Amino acid sequence: xxxxxxxxxxxxxxxxxxxxxxxxxxxxxxxxxxxxxxxxxxxxxxxxxxxxxxxxxxxxxxxxxxxxxxxxxxxxxxxxxxxxxxxxxxxxxxxxxxxxxxxxxxxxxxxxxxxxxxxxxxxxxxxxxxxxxxxxxxxxxxxxxxxxxxxxxxxxxxxxxxxxxxxxxxxxxxxxxxxxxxxxxxxxxxxxxxxxxxxxxxxxxxxxxxxxxxxxxxxxxxxxxxxxxxxxxxxxxxxxxxxxxxxxxxxxxxxxxxxxxxxxxxxxxxxxxxxx
Amino acid sequence: xxxxxxxxxxxxxxxxxxxxxxxxxxxxxxxxxxxxxxxxxxxxxxxxxxxxxxxxxxxxxxxxxxxxxxxxxxxxxxxxxxxxxxxxxxxxxxxxxxxxxxxxxxxxxxxxxxxxxxxxxxxxxxxxxxxxxxxxxxxxxxxxxxxxxxxxxxxxxxxxxxxxxxxxxxxxxxxxxxxxxxxxxxxxxxxxxxxxxxxxxxxxxxxxxxxxxxxxxxxxxxxxxxxxxxxxxxxxxxxxxxxxxxxxxxxxxxxxxxxxxxxxxxxxxxxxxxxx
Numbered sequence: 001x002x003x004x005x006x007x008x009x010x011x012x013x014x015x016x017x018x019x020x021x022x023x024x025x026x027x028x029x030x031x032x033x034x035x036x037x038x039x040x041x042x043x044x045x046x047x048x049x050x051x052x053x054x055x056x057x058x059x060x061x062x063x064x065x066x067x068x069x070x071x072x073x074x075x076x077x078x079x080x081x082x083x084x085x086x087x088x089x090x091x092x093x094x095x096x097x098x099x100x101x102x103x104x105x106x107x108x109x110x111x112x113x114x115x116x117x118x119x120x121x122x123x124x125x126x127x128x129x130x131x132x133x134x135x136x137x138x139x140x141x142x143x144x145x146x147x148x149x150x151x152x153x154x155x156x157x158x159x160x161x162x163x164x165x166x167x168x169x170x171x172x173x174x175x176x177x178x179x180x181x182x183x184x185x186x187x188x189x190x191x192x193x194x195x196x197x198x199x200x201x202x203x204x205x206x207x208x209x210x211x212x213x214x215x216x217x218x219x220x221x222x223x224x225x226x227x228x229x230x231x232x233x234x235x236x237x238x239x240x241x242x243x244x245x246x247x248x249x250x251x252x253x254x255x256x257x258x259x260x261x262x263x264x265x266x267x268x269x270x271x272x273x274x275x276x
Numbered sequence: 277x278x279x280x281x282x283x284x285x286x287x288x289x290x291x292x293x294x295x296x297x298x299x300x301x302x303x304x305x306x307x308x309x310x311x312x313x314x315x316x317x318x319x320x321x322x323x324x325x326x327x328x329x330x331x332x333x334x335x336x337x338x339x340x341x342x343x344x345x346x347x348x349x350x351x352x353x354x355x356x357x358x359x360x361x362x363x364x365x366x367x368x369x370x371x372x373x374x375x376x377x378x379x380x381x382x383x384x385x386x387x388x389x390x391x392x393x394x395x396x397x398x399x400x401x402x403x404x405x406x407x408x409x410x411x412x413x414x415x416x417x418x419x420x421x422x423x424x425x426x427x428x429x430x431x432x433x434x435x436x437x438x439x440x441x442x443x444x445x446x447x448x449x450x451x452x453x454x455x456x457x458x459x460x461x462x463x464x465x466x467x468x469x470x471x472x473x474x475x476x477x478x479x480x481x482x483x484x485x486x487x488x489x490x491x492x493x494x495x496x497x498x499x500x501x502x503x504x505x506x507x508x509x510x511x512x513x514x515x516x517x518x519x520x521x522x523x524x525x526x527x528x529x530x531x532x533x534x535x536x537x538x539x540x541x542x543x544x545x546x547x548x549x550x551x552x
Contacts, residue, residue: 135483192514267467275482
């Protein structure tokens, strides 16, 4: 099986490192319109060669590991692929992407969201094992061809991932709460401290807690702009629910309702009983 | 030098493990009014013996590693110590504690805040090396006795900590932004997801980002209730500044001002240029 990976950043580069180890993968090439990323990907030996975008159409499996607006643009240029080609998109949003797939290649298309990553990006961020033991959400799988379903199952199984099946709308709502809203909050926490007059003094004191809460603000603004735009309504809903929660906690603190404050924190604490 | 540690949880227990390695420390005993913690501290060999609270007064250095309301209560019962005794408080708030120290023992008292910790608590959470290479903030140090200043400097230096000197009011404002507000947010993120009807589905998808942002919600609600109460006005201010930030980001998203959204995230991203 020959594989082309479009986008050689954290997700695409890490994927290349894992696919290399699989005996049924014969060849892995990459495509990236960032010249520097092309060079880094070759230096890091992520892929065996860099090919033009037109070239990727000849490969059995085409992974799209690019920002979610890019996925939509690229799909429009893949309508002339073979009927047995499998396109697997790894983006963090699904509804708009799925509805943008040209009908001619809908059966070729697999909508996947691997629930894994780090805050770093670019080819140098690629790490082996990023996918292993993690969850991959497969959306609207019934609309993909049987052959393509089998190809994707085989690959994700070999990568050691746990598969979840979900409608793309449901996925986008869940992703807003579990990932997109927390990213928005992390950027806002970072900005809150950055705008304090004495930010250097404050940051001198930063310990693990602040680092945890501001870590996601190291993520790529360009990538997240696309995700926020594509998942706008779910994201706004999740932010509003969060704002309501924080506002209630703030009110209890303001009003010296300390048993209520304690209860609220105890409720949040229980998360970790169900978060495996 | 003989040391008594009041409170054998994460902070006190970890301190015992580090102090043990220092050649100028002869004996380390502990006091804790939780019977189970007493037993665990002995089993884990954190201290050589458990002593009654009255007994701790005989020791050269008394560390207070208990919730911040407890610090205030305990200080009232330490007024009959020797003039060369050093009391070092490790609490996360400072203003109210410093103003509550009985004048008779103000010179004995050192207000310290080690900027370190984990989300776990109790003696079993104790880990060696928790203090090494971390920051300790020493507040209003000019009000402590010269002898006690020297004792505390010697100990924190031997623990491998970097010392910052600050007024207690300044400390509390910084701590609100860097630590207390992020804790409040983490509890609210946890509650936001817990109240969703499909929380199990959502949590099945939880990856590193959500785990980072909800980690602090594993902290002890009882300990944090005290901190929030003692640092109420700074905490409320920090929450309000954060709410303003998040609200601006939300408005830009609502209004499809994507270059503004991107700029906001880029501003937050810059945090990591100055966060060493």
